[in-house]
Amino acid sequence: MDTLIEVKNLTLKFKTDEGLITAVEDVSFSLNRGEVMGLVGESGSGKSVTAKSLMNLNAMNAVYSPESSITLHSAQEEIDVLSLKKPADLKVVRGGAISMIFQEPMASFAPSITIGKQMIEQLQLHSDMSKQKAREISIEMLDRVGISDPSRRVDQYAFELSGGMRQRAMIAMALSTKPRLLIADEPTTALDVTIQAQVLDLMKDLVKDFNMSIIFITHDLGVVAQTADKVSVMYLGRIIEEGSVRDVINSPKHPYTKGMLAALPRLDDLDSPLKPIPGDIPSPLERPSGCVFNTRCGEVLGDQCSADIPSFTSFGKSRRVACHLYKDGSGA
């Protein structure tokens, strides 16, 4: 499989009145074509900011470190995403090669413009197709994502659709430009479970049909288990563990991943008590030194956890854990 996008040493800080706030620190990963990656973490872990960086879409006060690089590979060329400045160049990435769908579909559609008009507008922005053709494609896409009566729906406004329908329309819009990567930021969090199951099924189908890659941002490990091939777990702006979904969920290695799984209420085990991770997620203004998780970790080894940032230890081809427990490479 060929690599689609490569992120290297991504470090991103936001300039604020209270000083520089580190949102993402030294994040590296790569994604192949047709691969589905889960990006998991709690609020403030930097997963959305990381994903937005892939489109150079972060707020104006974002400062990338000089070592940060994001490379988008295509058959013809390699694009250095972070160096893009001109709107015309950015357009090739934003909505062209990469599309994004968000958690709250009501907030993502303009309320006073019909769904169809919004879909047509972006199709015309990214190609020189006629309005008539763009409309046909829009209707086709709405039909593909399972919206009944698409030729009528295309002229409706977002408020006329139910939550599940809106998210389907959002997916249709995101995929109509045939992106190579879809970033889905908590796409089913606002939906009911039965609707969530339908939308997840749809997305799994679409990956195959369009041979596209997906980055699934979520806090729900169940959603990741059902959709992704591999998963990266983030905490306070760092990736602390990554590997295949099966490995990470069935045998987590990092104390944070272990803790998160133990805190999760599981239907297949109603007897064991829920074990919360002690303490609270530190404020980004008070980032712990050393390992970012050392303030809440139950397996702290002593001074080294609060002094040194742990480097990655690899287990096999795709599994990496950043924890001092596994420094010797064998695993504790």
Place this chain on the structure above:
Amino acid sequence: MADLVKVENLSVSYKIGGGLFSQNYLKAVNNVSLTIKRGSFFGLVGESGSGKTTLGRALLNAVPISSGSAHYDDGDVSYELSKLDKTQLADYRKRAQLIFQDPYAALSPRMTVRDIIAEPIEVMKLASDREEIDSRVRTIASRCRLNLEHLRRFPHAFSGGQRQRISIARALVSDPRLVIADEAVAALDVSIQADVLNLLKSLQKDMGLTFMFISHDLSVVAHICDHVAVMYLGRLVESAPTRELFKAPKHPYTKALFSAIPSLNPDDQGTAQRLEGEIPSPTNQPSGCKFHTRCPHAIDICKKEEPSLQQTDPQHEVACHRWKELFNT
């Protein structure tokens, strides 16, 4: 155990639109009967639009009951909720309290934590002097694992989990008997959620509280509740002790709801039974069984007749025409 709340054929309607001579009503809760035992953790689940929040509000007397009755009896007092006079209502407010979903929206940013927790005492005139108020605030705060230092600060200084503990302290400061927790952990991260759930459970035991826990998250409900009721489009479709409900659901909707939860096991795919379509609009409800439009087992009678709630086991009730043939194994 005696019943704390006994609801019989309760309906709540909201007036929507209509003109001078016509009035349209939306029945958010439709003919619901249930009992909540004293000291229990009662779960209420269902998708958005199923009426679970409205039912919770009706039990708090925060929305008017259109028909039916809700009886409250905690041993000291006994009230019929639709017929409370002013003094009874004031007393009932102390006995029934609410915890909200969003701890960021529920706390005034301009009040200190001490003032937030003390406000119910002042409004309900539960204490006469400042010293007594302070001692009550301190007692409940420490029960909710907030320290004295926290009381002087403002909500913005706290994380989501801490804020929810402040909300809980405020709800419990009047020493209520019934607490309605409406999606109380839905906005929290998993590592924090477990902490708040454990706190609720231990407070329930220590203070002898009865909880109605409204949630869309079935895994959470399965872990914390003793008894669970499932709602669909304003109706109660199934109600049973938690273990029994999760082990052997007898309503096709309950079963579908469970199978829609994404499993943590990556190999456990495809076995799930998918529900087609979406919950119908409450202003345009289907005839017969409200679930027949999405039910994989619907037959003719389901479209014509609305099933009544039948007892299948001592504490298990289900409203389905076909439960016997489908799930009576």
